Amino acid sequence: MLDCKSLTTPAAVTTSVVPTASTYENPTHYRRIVGALQYLTIKRPDLSYSVNRLCQFMHSPTDEHWGIAKRVLRYIKGTISYGLRITPSTSTTIQAFSDSDWAGSNEQ
Template sequence: MGNDRELLASLLRHLSTTFKIRDLGTPIFFLGIETIPVEGGLLLSQRRYMDDILNQAGMTDCKPLSTPATLTQATSLPTELFKNPTQYRRLAGAFQYLTITRPDISYAVNRLCQFMHAPTDEHWGFLKRVLRYVKGTLSHGLRMSSSPSLDIHAYSDSDWATVDKKSTSG
């Protein structure tokens, strides 16, 4: 994808000398991710996938929420083990794929996945909260926009400055 058709055609010709490729045209729907043209770029959306997750959970008509997790941590004693851990694991795994276009749920999904070995009723309640948040944010996605700069910017919440480079090399 790009805004210079001549450059794209040249790149495709060059790639085709080494690889067997086909130009499928403008991407619309690929691996469950829909590309929606918006002003100044594209929105990558998994709305159909979100609808499928809500349907699998039987929560298509649930009340939506505006946050995926509570701000305070529950301090209650562990509750009973959830009676259907397979359903919990299936939905938590589905959330993992959803984080491709929904980084806003990454923290909540990470927390859910930490309890896959033995989810409790409390964990199931937290998973349902994330489902209700997804229900309220079906139109959210990952926006990609053009930039006049050729610089690549990436962000991470990891603190790599504290890694001792001498201890990691050989």
């Protein structure tokens, strides 16, 4: 997957997956990849939905599920610099940051 073409979304938004009876030939490989993706969701919440969907088929993945997992990997390749910055701190103060504006505030 190192030379794959990157994608801008982790899941297809226009088509739904229609599972077939074609079981993925290497379910252990699928489980390892998806398990590793679960850890990545700690710093990459944008992957949470797609990875959660993949986790629902750990017991019996199909070729279609493997295709979705590869799509997530292609998305990660194109967005490798995305993520939450987590750094150690000696302070016990909780801090949060956001880049959104409160447009509905009319308080005076």
